[in-house]
Amino acid sequence: MKLLITRRLPDPVLEALAPEFDVTLRDDVRPLDRDEIHAALRDYDCVLPTLGDRFDAAAFAAVPAPRARLLANFGVGYNHIDVAAAKAAGIAVTNTPGAVxxxxxxxxxxxxxxxxxxxxxxxxxxxxxxxxxxxxxxxxxxxxxxxxxxxxxxxxxxxxxxxxxxxxxxxxxxxxxxxxxxxxxxxxxxxxxxxxxxxxxxxxxxxxxxxxxxxxxxxxxxxxxxxxxxxxxxxxxxxxxxxxxxxxxxxxxxxxxxxxxxxxxxxxxxxxxxxxxxxxxLPHLGTAALEVRTAMGMVAVDNLKAFARGAPLPTPV
CATH class of the missing domain: 3.40.50.720 (NAD(P)-binding Rossmann-like Domain)
Structure with missing residues (x-):
């Protein structure tokens, strides 16, 4: 499966995904722009987005037949994703509670x-x-x-x-x-x-x-x-x-x-x-510790691997 990771994550997270996915790592600290959002939905089976990557209703409307089937959000908060619109498009959404x-x-x-x-x-x-x-x-x-x-x-x-x-x-x-x-x-x-x-x-x-x-x-x-x-x-x-x-x-x-x-x-x-x-x-430091960000990433990894295997998603929203 083709996986887009929208921003760099701790190395253990990337290493855990590499064997099971065709990974594209977007090495940019800024959120996805509108064209990148559309490409993510159109060109990848799974996306690992995070805060600021705005998958809103307009994004799903612009890509009426998306290839993507999972948004494995990095973070417990997911107000940048219109979950109802995602589900209507046939795309599951997960997050990373507990670790944060x-x-x-x-x-x-x-x-x-x-x-x-x-x-x-x-x-x-x-x-x-x-x-x-x-x-x-x-x-x-x-x-x-x-x-x-x-x-x-x-x-x-x-x-x-x-x-x-x-x-x-x-x-x-x-x-x-x-x-x-x-x-x-x-x-x-x-x-x-x-x-x-x-x-x-x-x-x-x-x-x-x-x-x-x-x-x-x-x-x-x-x-x-x-x-x-x-x-x-x-x-x-x-x-x-x-x-x-x-x-x-x-x-x-x-x-x-x-x-x-x-x-x-x-x-x-x-x-x-x-x-x-x-x-x-403060500059959004809530989870800014390496072990915490790694743990968050591993929850996203668990969701992605479960999806790839057709198993129940551990933390759906």
Whole structure:
């Protein structure tokens, strides 16, 4: 089978695929453009895409009789793929859950601490040569120990974040989830509405899946419910937050700060966000550890090999 890998992956992943597939490795860090998307559907049996490779409804409409029969997505998030349109075209879609849970939860904690304790701002101060030395009221931030963490989306990643916050920092946990969560793994209270969680928390972490159902879930109204001393952290997908509403809330001091690993139009980050000292900005580092990216790739390998053998797909979406 002909397989297109849209961006370079760790060597063990490539080595695991080479014996069983006719592999084309696209050695470009940028997402596929529209012509490449069409060629991928037309010329390959399987595609291993990742974030930014936009297999939307228009792409499937442009290739009405695709050769491709599997999109083995590298990543747990797949809002760049129109799954319904893919299935209508006879193409299965898989993702890589599980492998990303702990690494993404770790980045959430990193951003929570960096935003609350103004770490990125302090780093810029020192690098610019503007630090004048320690004094008792310098760069006072939020002490997170014992505070309330609000989690929006209590799936695997949300529960891993709750575990770290509760056991590591003695934080109380409240959360909003579309369905009931019988056992969140730590003492935590499921609140009935998003607004209740936003209002109760000192730090809010967004951990919902991306997609049409969660686009701009965190809008101006949700931000207005937050405490003026609260911080917002996003490790889900960029378009879950209305970016312009967030900029407004930060510029006006409606909330104290934010820590972001994802953006609405990656890799474009609005200048208004970059200009704000109260925002910590990371370049989508959620799973950026070699062993984690390798493990993600191996889940995609398992899906591809199962497909080639006519076996059930391990992680269909």
């Amino acid at each position: 849970t702990d690494a993404t939860a770790d980045i959430a904690m990193t951003l929570m601490l960096m935003s609350a304790r103004r770490a990125a701002e302090g780093d810029r101060l020192v690098r610019a040569g503007r630090w004048q030395g320690w004094y008792p009221t310098e760069m006072l931030g939020l002490h997170v120990t014992g505070k309330t963490l609000g989690i929006v989306g209590m799936g695997r990643i949300g529960q891993a974040i709750a575990k770290r916050a509760h056991h590591g920092f003695g934080m109380g946990v409240v959360f909003f989830n579309r369905s009931q969560v019988a056992d969140p793994g730590v003492p935590a209270h499921q609140l009935a509405t998003l607004a209740e969680v936003m209002a109760a928390a000192d730090v809010v972490v967004i951990a919902v899946p991306g997609g049409a159902g969660t686009r701009h879930l965190i809008d101006a109204a949700a931000l207005a419910a937050m405490k003026p001393t609260a911080h917002l952290v996003n490790i889900s997908r960029g378009d879950v937050i209305d970016e312009q509403a967030l900029i407004g809330a930060l510029q006006s001091g409606q909330i104290a700060g934010a820590g972001l690993d994802v953006y609405e139009n990656e890799p474009d980050v609005p200048q208004a966000l970059r200009d704000l000292d109260c925002v910590t900005l």
